[in-house]
Amino acid sequence: MSSFEVNKILGAVLGAMILAMVSGIIASGLVNPRPLEKPVYMVATETAKSGAPAAGQAAAGPEPIEPLLATASVDAGKTKVKPCTVCHTFDKGGKNGIGPNLYNVVNQPIAEGHNGYSFSSSLQAHQGQKWTVDDLNKWLDNPRSFASGTKMTFPGMHSAKDRADVIAYLNSLSDQPKPLGK
Numbered sequence: 001m002s003s004f005e006v007n008k009i010l011g012a013v014l015g016a017m018i019l020a021m022v023s024g025i026i027a028s029g030l031v032n033p034r035p036l037e038k039p040v041y042m043v044a045t046e047t048a049k050s051g052a053p054a055a056g057q058a059a060a061g062p063e064p065i066e067p068l069l070a071t072a073s074v075d076a077g078k079t080k081v082k083p084c085t086v087c088h089t090f091d092k093g094g095k096n097g098i099g100p101n102l103y104n105v106v107n108q109p110i111a112e113g114h115n116g117y118s119f120s121s122s123l124q125a126h127q128g129q130k131w132t133v134d135d136l137n138k139w140l141d142n143p144r145s146f147a148s149g150t151k152m153t154f155p156g157m158h159s160a161k162d163r164a165d166v167i168a169y170l171n172s173l174s175d176q177p178k179p180l181g182k
Helices: 003-030 074-080 082-086 133-141 160-172
Strands: none
Touching (some): 133 160
């Protein structure tokens, strides 16, 4: 191959690279992305609670979950967490997804462990505490009320029976499940 042919090939490659670079510069000048004001994707669950608290009234927390845990169904809870699999895994030793792996979460430290998962600062404020049944109940009812500023876009599960079923399922995801609803 002659040096003229080599020069033509190198010139074509160089020209393509310059064209790609200039196109990128022009495209970034034309497109001006903005951060989203609210999440685009919300996990589908029940509709929000009706009746917001009156002005000056503190929002009441969810009803106590302990009485419902005695009759909670692990199988129903497993069905109710299906939408959660978009972000979470539930297998022992499972990888973190968009959210952390939730195997053995009951009575474990909040915002710790999980193989290097980066928790939001609002959950890190709860470090040193454990995921008790009451805390899981509050979280599942309204994550933003439990940890204002959380990265999680889940709007909450407003049926106490559904929350009890999910907590029973999460509790079953352990080598030594804790007794519930006694």
